[in-house]
Amino acid sequence: MTTSAHERRLPVGRRRSEQFTFLADGVAVTAWPGESITAALLAEARSPAYFCGMGVCRECVVTVDGRPGVRACMTPAGPGMKVDTMHGRRPRP
Amino acid sequence: MKSTDIAIVGAGPAGLAAAREAVESGLSVMLMDDNSQPGGQYFRQLPRQFSRVDRVRHGRAERLFEVLDHPRLHYLPDCVVWDVPEQGILAYAAGTGSGRVRADAIIIAAGATDRPLPFPGWTLPGVITAGGSQNMIKGQAVRPGDDVVVAGNGPLLLVAAMHLISAGATVRAVVEAAPFQRRAWSRLASLSWSPSLLVQALSWRLRLAAARVPFLTGQAVIEAHGAPALEAVSIAPVDHRGGINRASVTTLEADCLVVGNGLAPAVELTRLAGCAHHHDPMLGGWTPRRTKDLETTVPGLYTVGDGAAIGGVELALAEGRMAALAALLQRFPCACLHKRRHNLARHLDRLGRFRTAVADIFAPPETFLELITPETPVCRCENVTLGELGHLAADGAAGMVQLKSTTRLSMGRCQGRFCLATLADLVATRRGIKVADLDWPRFRPPARPVLLGDLLHEEIPPPVLPDDPHLPRGS
Numbered sequence: 001m002t003t004s005a006h007e008r009r010l011p012v013g014r015r016r017s018e019q020f021t022f023l024a025d026g027v028a029v030t031a032w033p034g035e036s037i038t039a040a041l042l043a044e045a046r047s048p049a050y051f052c053g054m055g056v057c058r059e060c061v062v063t064v065d066g067r068p069g070v071r072a073c074m075t076p077a078g079p080g081m082k083v084d085t086m087h088g089r090r091p092r093p
Numbered sequence: 094m095k096s097t098d099i100a101i102v103g104a105g106p107a108g109l110a111a112a113r114e115a116v117e118s119g120l121s122v123m124l125m126d127d128n129s130q131p132g133g134q135y136f137r138q139l140p141r142q143f144s145r146v147d148r149v150r151h152g153r154a155e156r157l158f159e160v161l162d163h164p165r166l167h168y169l170p171d172c173v174v175w176d177v178p179e180q181g182i183l184a185y186a187a188g189t190g191s192g193r194v195r196a197d198a199i200i201i202a203a204g205a206t207d208r209p210l211p212f213p214g215w216t217l218p219g220v221i222t223a224g225g226s227q228n229m230i231k232g233q234a235v236r237p238g239d240d241v242v243v244a245g246n247g248p249l250l251l252v253a254a255m256h257l258i259s260a261g262a263t264v265r266a267v268v269e270a271a272p273f274q275r276r277a278w279s280r281l282a283s284l285s286w287s288p289s290l291l292v293q294a295l296s297w298r299l300r301l302a303a304a305r306v307p308f309l310t311g312q313a314v315i316e317a318h319g320a321p322a323l324e325a326v327s328i329a330p331v332d333h334r335g336g337i338n339r340a341s342v343t344t345l346e347a348d349c350l351v352v353g354n355g356l357a358p359a360v361e362l363t364r365l366a367g368c369a370h371h372h373d374p375m376l377g378g379w380t381p382r383r384t385k386d387l388e389t390t391v392p393g394l395y396t397v398g399d400g401a402a403i404g405g406v407e408l409a410l411a412e413g414r415m416a417a418l419a420a421l422l423q424r425f426p427c428a429c430l431h432k433r434r435h436n437l438a439r440h441l442d443r444l445g446r447f448r449t450a451v452a453d454i455f456a457p458p459e460t461f462l463e464l465i466t467p468e469t470p471v472c473r474c475e476n477v478t479l480g481e482l483g484h485l486a487a488d489g490a491a492g493m494v495q496l497k498s499t500t501r502l503s504m505g506r507c508q509g510r511f512c513l514a515t516l517a518d519l520v521a522t523r524r525g526i527k528v529a530d531l532d533w534p535r536f537r538p539p540a541r542p543v544l545l546g547d548l549l550h551e552e553i554p555p556p557v558l559p560d561d562p563h564l565p566r567g568s
Contacts (some may be wrong), residue, residue: 008235008237010236010260010261034140034235037462038141039222039233042235043235047321049218050229051209053229054134055128057510061506073228076140076142088144
């Protein structure tokens, strides 16, 4: 489990434009334009909540810049976005 | 309220095929889809911002997408159809563009979801569905894990494993619960109903063999271990009745476990519309009753593709065309259309036989309930364990509806999509009856969660309020 950044990003569908960062629970995460919030978190090996991958299970739901109920697996990350993964949830035991 | 000749829900293979058939015949179509890009799960696209050259597109998808530029087609992506308030009307949420549409015919092509089954550790981060693995690779070009075990039942496991290998993951094993190999060779003849699909299946199997991936049949993952995320999985033999041989356990290290036990059609909208359904495990569980024209018991409401009955992409494409053709025939009953319908029906028939053969080969053990320990959550969203359910069932509150309302099982974020089938199995087994004979909880709108704020944008005439707010309306 010592995956470094970029390693999980595949060479197909090469990302163009400049990478940017957004904040996930206050921690800066790198992403490329078009990448979903979940994909960026996964690529940086941060084990996000991810299960069905098609917006049905809603385990990935986060609050983005104050808007609740956002599906992280279907929503592109944006520069400077503030993502709160625990809003309205019981803390993990 | 908008109006259109045909309203189609879902821009996957079935929905797109239906849309093309309809617009090319002169009808107007409104096509609504939950995703921001067309293609559904099968033809899932990389983000638009990825470089064009590398957005390796399926030639078939490219041709299907041509319909989106047609002047008679109104395409609404990022749109959730959440109710069928009246016959011929759909309610949809699409941010500020939310509203309702009236259509002469409605074609529901809502697709399917994975059917994962509970076992100890299935809620750990790193345990994902086969569809989730596929979408992360196909739709985001990100590998969901490095050391992966693929487990469950059905042909999708082979596809998922193949994509993981292509994405550079090490697939430790594919764990298939059905005693696949013993069956496959004797069923070869029946598979020849669709030679191209047969060749594809064999090529997957060969590629797995070439990558030296162990294909373990008649086995199941009995536990996922790790903290805070997945580190290892335990595998044990499972017999055709679902009995697990816990004396013979193998443990593999993995940072990702991909699980899939086939797919289940998304029947929320046909349920809300009041269509009759029947239970057929081979088709994915509950499935709407349909005529040869794929019309449900509600006139003018058709349902096609995996959203109606699991059958794969070829069947979905053909069914989409069939429903559009049937709707067209309602308006223009001409002889040339009848001929086309006849040919399409024969094609559907052949594909249906192939589906039966595949389902036969991959027939799962009778039950997977032995995998669930008392501490295992059956409902992931509300964290309701088997122990809690068993305790209540022993007290006599044994029906699905009672168990739902006393435990909140199926009332969380996924709205029962990943637990109701398991609850049904549990209750039916305990009572010694068939799943089909159970009383299922009622489906209520919204079919999928939507933001209340979005619905405020609907163009609905304001209610007539009395001058005195204490008097009843209309007085």
